[in-house]
Every structure is written in structure tokens, then in C-alpha cells.
Amino acid sequence: MNNNYLIIAIITISLATYMPRFLPIALIKSKIKNNFIKSMLIYMPYGVLSAMIFPAIIYSTGKIATGIAGSVVAIFLSYKKKGLLTVAITSILTVLLFEVIM
Amino acid sequence: MNKHLSFKDGIIDALPICLGYISVAIAFGVLAVQNGLPLWAPPLISVTSLSGTGQFAALDLLKATASYIEIFCAILVINARYFLMSVSLSQLIPPDLKWWQKCIIAFGNTDEVFAVATGKKLSLNFKYMSGLILCAFFGWTTGTVIGTFAGSIVPEVLSSAFGISLYAMFLAIIIPPAIESNPITFTIILSAVLSIAFYYTPYLNRLSSGWVIIICGLGASVISAIKFPVREADDE
Known part of the structure; x- marks a missing residue:
């Protein structure tokens, strides 16, 4: 791996990451009026995030058992409307606890 | 509501992101060094890209000395979801932002920043977005530097436990609004079922x-928008 290759490759990676993030924000200048698209955009964050969470969350700790334990705690606390930081830290602690027990 | 979101609100809201990013980025730094990258490269990748999945995939490509066009296409495919997120975010940020402000928001529009930003009830402004992005960026780059130069001193049990934090945060973002909205619950369950089906089929x-x-x-x-179109009056 020579340095020239690496530097051009890193710029390429950056461009391919930045393009899909930048183009819509740069090109869409006004509020979208179409009711169907508006509805879709309201639901899209939930659809995208849900697809990212499930089933990846149970594999996120390397062990399925601790992953499930952490998920259950995270879902319960989210349901109780605890804040992001509380939910994140409590589920980390749950995973740690299960790692120690098992 | 008259309260405006401040830069400090952004920093505070990004703390769970920062925490999660540090752990994931440590893993990235460690893996990058194991894959034979020189020590200057992983932090440079993190500073210029700020993306999880894309960067991990990039390591495999770099290790295989893939061609530039191959790298570009592969990373673009992995990151195509940002296109959806940026379309969504474009509707939430003020339309009168300067071009450089838009550039910064676009650069920082990661999965997690997007999730937190869309979960806000108050209208977004540049100050808040820059706090959010700066704090997330700090976590990502700091973690990468730790992983690159001192990865071996981080106990494995700690880094694997941190792996759940970003997902836990996602849950904390999507579940509370779902309790009050059946269409949102429907969207979440449908998408989860589809994603699980893809994973195991x-x-x-x-x-x-x-x-x-x-x-x-x-x-x-799309299915939710057909089944539960939002009425015009609802969003004013």
C-alpha cells in the first residue's frame, strides 16, 4: 500500500460518502408540497432507523444473549420515555452485567 | 413553543452519539492498523468521511488495493441511504441557510445525527445542528485516534458492551413517538419485519x-404514506 494510492483512495471514500449527503440538501431549496411525498418523509426516519436496529442490535455486542438483554432494557426504558443518554448508558451497563454473570 | 434550540442543546443531545462513536471508532482504528494501514491513515479517513459502515467497508477495499472506481462505487452503494436521510433533513432545516452552513450540515448528516435531529419537536437551526455535529465529530475522531495508537489497552469486554449504545439510542428516538401514533408504530414494525426477513432468508x-x-x-x-396519508392541516 503506497502513500499516493492511499491518499487518492481516502479522497475517493470521502467523495462517495459526501455526495449522497450533500446533493439533496444542496438541490432541494423549497419545502415539498406534494402530500404523498410529505407523508412519506414523515414516516421515513422511522422506517430507516427500524431497519438499522433490527435484527442488528442483538448481534451488536458479539454475544446474542447479552445483546438481547441490552435490547430488552433499551426497549423498556424507551417505552418509559427515558432520555437518550439514560437509555444508552443503562443498556451498556446491562450488557456489562450479563458479561460478568455469564 | 417559543424556545429556540441552542449550540449547547446540540452538544448535550449528541452526548450519547459521542459515547457510542468513541467505542465504534476505537474498533475502526484497531482494525485499520491490523489491516496494515499506516498510523496517519485511520484518523485521516475518519476526519474526511465521518461514517461507520462505509469506513469499515473501505478497510477491506484498501487491503485488497481495489481500484478507485471500485472504491467509489462500493462506498456510494453503502452510503446511498444518506440520500434518503438528506432529502428528509432538507425539509427540516431552515431554507435560508448559507451555502457553507448547508455544506457542514450535509457533512455531519450521519445515521445518528439524522436520528436525533428528526426526533426533535422544535424547529432545527444552524447553531443546534453545528453543536450536534461537532460533538459527534469529536467522539468519532477521538475514538479513531485512541484505537489507532492505543487500541490494545482498551479491554474487549468494555468495547463490546459499548457496541449496543447507538442502537439503544435509536430505540429511544423511535419508540416514544410511536406510542402516540399508530401509523408510526406500523412503519416501525413493518420495516423491522422486512429487515429481519432479509437477514434470515x-x-x-x-x-x-x-x-x-x-x-x-x-x-x-411508502406503504405507510399510502395507508395513512398525513392530512394537510396536520402539519401547520
Whole structure:
């Protein structure tokens, strides 16, 4: 791996990451009026995030058992409307606890 | 509500992101060094890209000395979901932002920043977004530097436990609004079922996670929009 290759490759990676993030924000200048698209955009964050969470969350700790334990705690606390930081830290602690027990 | 979101609100809201990023970025730094990258490269990748999945995939490509066009296409496919997120975010940020402000928001529009930003009830402004992005960026680059130069001193049990934090945060973002909205609950369950089906179905599970997220996320929101169109009066 020579340095020239690496530097051009890193710029390429950056461009391919930045393009899909930048183009819509740069090109869409006004509020979208179409009711169907508006509805879709309201639901899209939930659809995208849900697809990212499930089933990846149970594999996120390397062990399925601790992953499930952490998920259950995270879902319960989210349901109780605890804040992001509380939910994140409590589920980390749950995973740690299960790692120690098992 | 008259309260405006401040830069400090952004920093505070990004703390769970920062925490999660540090752990994931440590893993990235460690893996990068194991793959034979020189020590200057992983931090440079993190500073210029600020993306989880894309960067991990990039390591495999770099190790194989893939061609530039191959790298560009592969990373673009993995990151195509950002296109959906940026379309969504473009509707939430003030339309009168300067071009450089838009550049910064676009650069920082990661999965997690997007999730927190869309979960806000108050209208977004540049100060808040820059606090959010700066704090997330700090976590990502700091973690990468730690992983690159001192990865071996971080106990494995700690880094694996931190792996759940970003997902836990996602849950804390999507569940509370779902309790009050059946259409949102429907979208979440439909997308989860689709994503799980993709994961466990032979052949379908060969599809990269980037495409699965796009298909499930877009599919679920299109079906929800048909089934539960938002009435014009609702959003004013």
C-alpha cells in the first residue's frame, strides 16, 4: 500500500460518502408540497432507523444473549420515555452485567 | 413553543452519539492498523468521511488495493441511504441557510445525527445542528485516534458492551413517538419485519446492509404514506 494510492483512495471514500449527503440538501431549496411525498418523509426516519436496529442490535455486542438483554432494557426504558443518554448508558451497563454473570 | 434550540442543546443531545462513536471508532482504528494501514491513515479517513459502515467497508477495499472506481462505487452503494436521510433533513432545516452552513450540515448528516435531529419537536437551526455535529465529530475522531495508537489497552469486554449504545439510542428516538401514533408504530414494525426477513432468508441475506436499509425503510414509508396519508392541516 503506497502513500499516493492511499491518499487518492481516502479522497475517493470521502467523495462517495459526501455526495449522497450533500446533493439533496444542496438541490432541494423549497419545502415539498406534494402530500404523498410529505407523508412519506414523515414516516421515513422511522422506517430507516427500524431497519438499522433490527435484527442488528442483538448481534451488536458479539454475544446474542447479552445483546438481547441490552435490547430488552433499551426497549423498556424507551417505552418509559427515558432520555437518550439514560437509555444508552443503562443498556451498556446491562450488557456489562450479563458479561460478568455469564 | 417559543424556545429556540441552542449550540449547547446540540452538544448535550449528541452526548450519547459521542459515547457510542468513541467505542465504534476505537474498533475502526484497531482494525485499520491490523489491516496494515499506516498510523496517519485511520484518523485521516475518519476526519474526511465521518461514517461507520462505509469506513469499515473501505478497510477491506484498501487491503485488497481495489481500484478507485471500485472504491467509489462500493462506498456510494453503502452510503446511498444518506440520500434518503438528506432529502428528509432538507425539509427540516431552515431554507435560508448559507451555502457553507448547508455544506457542514450535509457533512455531519450521519445515521445518528439524522436520528436525533428528526426526533426533535422544535424547529432545527444552524447553531443546534453545528453543536450536534461537532460533538459527534469529536467522539468519532477521538475514538479513531485512541484505537489507532492505543487500541490494545482498551479491554474487549468494555468495547463490546459499548457496541449496543447507538442502537439503544435509536430505540429511544423511535419508540416514544410511536406510542402516540399508530401509523408510526406500523412503519416501525413493518420495516423491522422486512429487515429481519432479509437477514434470515437465504440469497436475500447476501444483499449489502446498505441496500436492505433503503429497501425496508423506503418500502415501509411508502406503504405507510399510502395507508395513512398525513392530512394537510396536520402539519401547520
